[in-house]
Amino acid sequence: MKPASNLKDALDGCRACTLRETLYRATRLEFLRTLSGTEGAWGVANRYSLAKMSHAMYLADGPDQAMLESTRQFHSTFGANAIIPAFAVFPVYVDLVKVLDLTDPEIQDILGSSLEELTGDWRAALEERQNHPRRRVVTHDLGRAAFEAGWEALKYPSAPHPRRWNVVVFTEHALVQPRPQLPKTVQDAVELLQGVDPSGTSGLI
Numbered sequence: 001m002k003p004a005s006n007l008k009d010a011l012d013g014c015r016a017c018t019l020r021e022t023l024y025r026a027t028r029l030e031f032l033r034t035l036s037g038t039e040g041a042w043g044v045a046n047r048y049s050l051a052k053m054s055h056a057m058y059l060a061d062g063p064d065q066a067m068l069e070s071t072r073q074f075h076s077t078f079g080a081n082a083i084i085p086a087f088a089v090f091p092v093y094v095d096l097v098k099v100l101d102l103t104d105p106e107i108q109d110i111l112g113s114s115l116e117e118l119t120g121d122w123r124a125a126l127e128e129r130q131n132h133p134r135r136r137v138v139t140h141d142l143g144r145a146a147f148e149a150g151w152e153a154l155k156y157p158s159a160p161h162p163r164r165w166n167v168v169v170f171t172e173h174a175l176v177q178p179r180p181q182l183p184k185t186v187q188d189a190v191e192l193l194q195g196v197d198p199s200g201t202s203g204l205i
Contacts, residue, residue, distance in 0.1 A: 001138040002112035007145035010111050011100070019096045019155065023059035023167055025180070026070035029086040035190050036092075036180035038171055046073075047122050048143030048154055048168045057169045057178055063089045065164050072160065076123055088186075094153070094169065095176040100146055102156040103165050111142065119159040143168070 002010050027035050034040065038055035049056040060066035066089055074084060101107055102118055122139050129135040146154055152173045158164040169178055182190070 001117060001136070001142065004136070004141040004145065007111070007142060008149060011145060011149050011151070013110050014100055014107050016098045016151070017101045017155070019094055019099045019153065019167065022091045022093050022181070023061060024063045024066040024089060025057070025059050025092050026063075026066040026087050026089045028070075028074075029088055032088070032190060033194055035088060035186070036090075036182060045126060045140070046168070047139050047159075048156065049147075049170075050140050050144060053144060054147055054170045054172060057092070057171055059092055059094070059167045059169065059178070060158075061165050061167075063091075065158060065161070065166070068160060069158065069166060090186075091181040093179045093181060094167070094174075096152045096169065096174065098150070098152040098173075099167075100151050100154045102154055113138070113142075115157055115162055119157055119162055146170075147173070 001007075025036075031040060038057050041049065041054070041056045041058070043051055045051045046056065046058060058069070060069055067087060070087060071084055074082065102111075102113075105115075108114055108118070117138060120138075122137055125135060125137045126140075129137060143154065147170050150173050151170065152175065153167050153169045155165055155167050158166055171177060
């Protein structure tokens with residue numbers, strides 16, 4: 001990856017692509033209250049977003065891929081032997097016109113990157129950076145540069161299955177917000193929970 005200071009100029013040389021299709025998201029059911037929101041993404045780091053950088057929404061090219069990515073992240077956080085909790089997997093329609101396609105080898109060349117680098121272990125790099133502040137987390141450098149340059153989303157190769165792909169939408173820049181496709185019964189349950197005091201002591205608010 002090119003130095004962080006040079007990424008803005010490199011991004012200026014990248015052509016944008018459009019993405020109008022149905023993608024998929026997997027969310028743990030314990031977060032039903034915010035099932036289709038991005039509140040949780042704000043406070044934590046992910047592959048292309050730093051904590052408190054963006055209300056990013058991570059999506060996958062299929063329901064199986066969404067579940068795979070979510071369970072891998074769960075095991076990375078809680079250990080390989082942790083029991084997988086209940087998940088909801090649901091479609092999300094996106095209508096994006098400024099997408100950086102990191103699956104494109106030409107885009108990778110412009111950025112000075114590669115498939116191996118983009119699918120590398122960003123969590124290990126982040127841990128190493130705690131002891132060695134000059135250590136780069138290259139996907140974070142790229143995500144920050146793309147966010148600051150106003151890109152709506154990044155389309156990027158999946159680490160476990162590089163022939164598959166995921167998308168991170170920077171919702172702050174999306175001209176059309178992602179539209180979760182939830183059954184009415186689920187949407188009603190979400191809206192009901194959003195009206196309940198989390199403390200359980202005040203009833204509806």
